[in-house]
Amino acid sequence: MIRFTVNDQDVALDAPPMSRLLDVLREGARLTGTKEGCGEGECGACTVLIDGVAVNSCLVPAIQADGCRVTTVEGLASDGRLHPVQEAFLRFGGAQCGICTPGFLVTAKALLDANPHPTRAEAREALAGNLCRCTGYQKIIDAVTEALAGPDVDAAATSTPAC
Amino acid sequence: MTIGIGIPRADGAAKVTGRALYVDDLRPEGCLYGATVRSERAHATVLAITLDPSYDWTGITLVTARDIPGRNLVALITEDQPALADGVVRHVTEPIALVAAPTRDRALEAVKHVQVTYGDLPYNLDPEAAEGHPVAIYGTDNVFKRIAIDKGAAAGTVAGIVHEGTYRLGLQEQLYIEPQGMIASPREDGGMTVIGSMQCPYYVHKALKALLGHDRLNAVQAATGGGFGGKEDYPSMVAAHAALLALKTGKPVKLIYRRDEDLRATTKRHPAIFRIRSVVAPDGRLLEWTASTIFDGGAYNTLTPVVLSRGILHLTGPYRCENVHLSGVAVATHTPPNGAFRGFGAPQAMWAVERHMDRIARGIGVDPLVLRRLNLLRDGDTTASGGVLTDTGGFAVLDAALAAAEAPLPPITRHPGAGTNHARGRGLAMVFHGCGFTGNxxxxxxxxxxxxxxxxxxxxxxxxxxxxxxxxxxxxxxxxxxxxxxxxxxxxxxxxxxxxxxxxxxxxxxxxxxxxxxxxxxxxxxxxxxxxxxxxxxxxxxxxxxxxxxxxxxxxxxxxxDDGSVQWNPDTYQGDAYPTYGWSCAIVDLDVDRDTGEVLYRRFISATDVGRAINPVLAAGQLEGGALQALGWATSEEVVLDARGCMRNDRLTNYIIPTAADAPEMVTLLIEIPFAGGPFGAKGIGEIPMDGPAAAVAQAIEAATGAVLDNLPMTPERVLGAM
Missing domain, CATH: 3.30.365.10 (Aldehyde oxidase/xanthine dehydrogenase, molybdopterin binding domain)
Structure with a gap:
């Protein structure tokens, strides 16, 4: 039996200790927001936080999360309110097909917890373990660097003017 | 008014909270898991399919071509591609049999215990040797499609300064982050429902109707994690397989590809070879333009004729010339079939055209920008097929991009440990892209x-x-x-x-x-x-x-x-090839590391005529995402095939797409020259960002180092070799 907290809920699951944390979350806990893009730790779609640290859950044996706090994309919003970086992804167009989005959001949360106002270069470096094929990253970097910049940011105006 | 406003996407809230349901997030009651037995040979007779007697087959179902109730084909343009190989395989990874098992792990394990006995046959992987090759794959001559367009004086009769060049490019993978996947569920009326990752539900419907022999079926799109053309036709194959397993087991069957399987087996951008001979006046004015191409279609037709068609129709680039001779052939090789990928033949053609324009500029000592301005198409000019242009945006996008490029460069994102022996360069490319289906x-x-x-x-x-x-x-x-x-x-x-x-x-x-x-x-x-x-x-x-x-x-x-505004003759390839065209100018600033040949992108500017931006944020997102796919194609994305035609670098560790740290800062300008036939003036924009960036990168590398590269991708090894 593996016991940990997922998004502040205590969870006890009967899973083989070496099963992937990704599978335990998706199949065991039915939290399907965490995605599998490659299964070998390259694409970052399966990123979750273990005790606040971003990891590829496809590479983590479930037993390694025993006794830990796990955060998935489903745990970013609280009290019915989106996390600022989720709001920013909506405003700036950071999500397109959306399959990589949960991983980016979780990685971005870890970045913003440590550094609330990253430069664009810092954001690019921090997010380099997550692959996106839709956006060219421009609007993701916009969203992450502006997420905590304050409520007066006009996303559409700063992002792309129509001539 | 709700036009021209960058409202957040309607499915955004579901996507940022993890609530959006993709096919692998669905788990119907009693669902089994499917997996595919694939050919390990490029061309062979399948002598036998046998089950390993030492393996426990309890609870596992096998499906072969004999289980197909209707016709054994993936219905699309022609009827040459079987859903499951029956007696012969024509490319490595071709599906031969299917298994369903209670768990995904058992399905993948069972596949390894299905033993296929092959009788090897001769094969050909080389598109330049394909036409008339003694081993026939398609028809008698291995030609999927041949197209020729002629305009003006007979080829070779115009006097002037001649340049000739050859340009090549290889496969490119779409690399949607969600792999292919489908769930098929038997319906109570004896029919079948498939739900999954797809661009075109009615393509899937058509394919299943032929396969199952009835139309008591429906195809449903789940949230789809990217397509870029890769989920235009291939989902019909995945759906066919899931449906055959569901039919035989009587249970829902989920079939999700692993990344390595997806990379090896599914369609990619067509490799192509171009030969261009141009005749110009001393000032650079184009007098004659003769271009030919070979597209490698792989072992089955899929969408290849249409890809070739778009490629040929873009093979003058956005330039005016009165004497044009375009020809092309799409051929069959014993490789996995190639298919749709954003741009659909046009990016290949534009690479060759823009490299050749640079060859001319180099040859006659004219600034590449001046050469482009001199020849750029305007309203009232005619295309190679004789269509008269309106709503042209070439000069508008060129001027807008050049003005934006005067702003100071942003700081470069450096890799830790990167060298400092850099050479800086700027490159520019001009493209047009036909919006909507070709011709009629x-x-x-x-x-x-x-x-x-x-x-x-x-x-x-x-x-x-x-x-x-x-x-x-x-x-x-x-x-x-x-x-x-x-x-x-x-x-x-x-x-x-x-x-x-x-x-x-x-x-x-x-x-x-x-x-x-x-x-x-x-x-x-x-x-x-x-x-x-x-x-x-x-x-x-x-x-x-x-x-x-x-x-x-x-x-x-x-x-x-059909209001008659598009006049097109598909037999002669004469008339309006497209309802209208989008126009785009790409400017890239980059550094070349002189010690390693690595290209480091600093800034990417694009100005694109979008007609009217219904949603400027989403429109810019399309243009930026497409541009980065093109920049990846330019310098890092290379599919390496082994001697059987199988992708060797079938992982994200060695098929390298750009990360956020590799991507340049982007400046994206939306220019609006309305098209009267589009809603509120909108033109199509999905594919045009793929067309120009690679050629702009080549020009920038040349400006920085003097290295001339005419083949894609321009990997560090190739750049270093050319310096």
Whole structure:
């Protein structure tokens, strides 16, 4: 039996200790927001936080999360309110097909917890373990660097003017 | 007015909270898991398929070609590709058999214990040797399609300065982050439902109808994690396999590809070879342009003839010339079939054209920019096929991009430990891209859109899917604007072939421009229906709704009408090849590491004529995402095949797409030169960003180092070798 907290809920699951944390979350806990893009730790779609640290859950044996706090994309919003970086992804167009989005959001949360106002270069470096094929990253970097910049940011105006 | 506003995407909240359900997130009761037995040979007779007697087959079901109730094919343009190989395999990874098992792990394990006995046959992987090769794959001569277009004086009769060049490029993988996947479930009426990752529900429907021999079936799009063309035709194969397993087991079957399997087996961008001979005046004016190409289609036809067609029709680039000779052939090789990928032949052609323009500039000592300005197409000019151009945006996008490029460069994102021996360069490319289906495609497809009114809620019924590009947001913007109602009143029905009409496929930069236009006209019909029902002449929807006495739903449908504005002869390849064209200028600033040959992107500017931006944030997102796919194609994305034609670098560790740290800062300018045939003036924009960046990178590398590269990709090894 593996016991940990997922998004502040205590969870006890009967899973083989070496099963992937990704599978335990998706199949065991039915939290399907965490995605599998490659299964070998390259694409970052399966990123979750273990005790606040971003990891590829496809590479983590479930037993390694025993006794830990796990955060998935489903745990970013609280009290019915989106996390600022989720709001920013909506405003700036950071999500397109959306399959990589949960991983980016979780990685971005870890970045913003440590550094609330990253430069664009810092954001690019921090997010380099997550692959996106839709956006060219421009609007993701916009969203992450502006997420905590304050409520007066006009996303559409700063992002792309129509001539 | 809901046009021209960057409202957040309609499916955004579901996507940022993890609630959006992709196919692998669904788990029907009693679901089994499927896996595919694939050919390990490029060309062979399948002598036997046997089960390893030492393996425990309890609970596992095997399907072969003999289990197919209808016709063994993946119905598309031609009927050459079987759903499961029957007696012979023509490329490595070709599907031979299927297994279903209670768990995914057991299905993958069982595949390893299905033993296929092969009788090896000779094969050919070289497209340049394919035509007339003694081993026939397709027809008698291995030619899928041949096209020739001639305009003006006979080839070789114009005097002037001659340049000749050869340009090559290899495969490119779409690399949607969600692998291919499908769930098939038997229906109570003896039919079949498939739900999964797809661009074109009616393509899947058509393929299953032929395979199963009946049409008691429906195809449903799940949230789809990227497509870029890779989910245009291949999902028909995945759906066919899932359906065969569900039919035999009587249970729902989920079939999700692993990344390595997806990379090895599914369609990619066509490799191509181009030869161009140009004749110019001393000032650089184009006098004659002769270009030929070979496209490698792989072992089956899939969409290859149409890809070649678009490639040929873009093979002059956005330049004026009175004497043009274009020809091309698409051939069969014993490699996995190639298919749709954003741009669909045009990026290949544009690479060759823009490299050749640089060759001319180098040869006659003219600035590449001056050469382009001199020859750029304008309103009233004719294309190679004789179509007369209107709404051209070439000069507008060129001037806008150049003005933006005067701003200071942003700081470069350096890799830790990167060297400092850099050379800086700037490159520019000009492209145009035909919007919508080629020629009379739209008149043939006749896409439909329905609208259903319930109370004050208007639901759009369309088979045009959202694969990230924003259909779920843009169609309601168009319909709400046409009706003059709040956006909140308009929503979209699920993309289920049981519910929505056939709008044509989600491809060819046609969804907003063509199907969005059909939706706009459907909205007009809805207003007219309300006026007829209430007997009121007003166009105000609120007034009409208040006057309604019936509470019954009101449904209207509109179908694309060929208004004669596109005149095209598919036999002679003469006339208007496209309803209109998008125009784009790409400017890239980069550093070349002189010690390693690595290209480091600093800034990417694009100015693109989008007609009218329905949603500027989503439009810019399309252009930026497409540009980075092109920059990856330029310098890092290379598919390496082994001696059997199988992809060797079948992982994300060695098929390298750009990360956020590799990507440049982007400046994206939307230029609006309205197209009267599009909704509110919109042109198609999905594919054009793929066309120009690679050639701009090549020009920038040349400016920085003097290295001339005519083949893609320009990996560090190749750049270093050319310096």
């Amino acid at each position: 495609g739209e008149a043939y497809i006749k896409g439909k859109v329905g609208l259903e009114l319930r109370g004050s809620r208007v639901t759009i019924l369309t088979a045009s899917t959202d694969i990230g590009q924003g259909t779920e947001t843009i169609f309601p913007q168009i319909v709400a604007a046409e009706l003059g109602v709040p956006l909140e009143w308009v929503d979209m029905a699920p993309h289920d072939t049981d519910l929505v009409p056939d709008s044509g496929p989600t491809v060819a930069s046609r969804t907003t421009m063509v199907v969005g236009g059909v939706a706009q006209k459907a909205a007009r019909k809805l207003r007219e229906a309300l006026q007829a029902e209430t007997g009121l002449a007003t166009g105000d929807i609120a007034t009409l709704l208040a006057a309604r006495t019936s509470s019954a739903p009101l449904r209207v449908e509109h179908q694309y009408i």
